[in-house]
Amino acid sequence: MATTVELMLNADERALLLRLLETALGEVRVEAHRTHFSPEFRDQVLAEESLIRSLLEKVRQMPA
Numbered sequence: 001m002a003t004t005v006e007l008m009l010n011a012d013e014r015a016l017l018l019r020l021l022e023t024a025l026g027e028v029r030v031e032a033h034r035t036h037f038s039p040e041f042r043d044q045v046l047a048e049e050s051l052i053r054s055l056l057e058k059v060r061q062m063p064a
Contacts, residue, residue: 011064021056028052 009017028049035042 009062014059014062014064017059018056021052021059025049025052025056 028045032042032045032049035045
């Protein structure tokens with residue numbers, strides 16, 4: 001069972017977290033596109049991309 005954690009951020013922290021997550025998403029997308037030599041590693045990268053997308057959506061829904 002997953003643990004739920006509440007996170008309180010001020011506007012500046014939220015904005016920074018959004019930028020960091022957007023940057024990370026861009027980087028992991030490039031890595032996923034370039035990773036063909038190891039199916040296991042590519043699956044790991046794709047799972048990380050999914051987690052980043054999920055986090056981004058949650059942070060975007062937080063009040064500014």
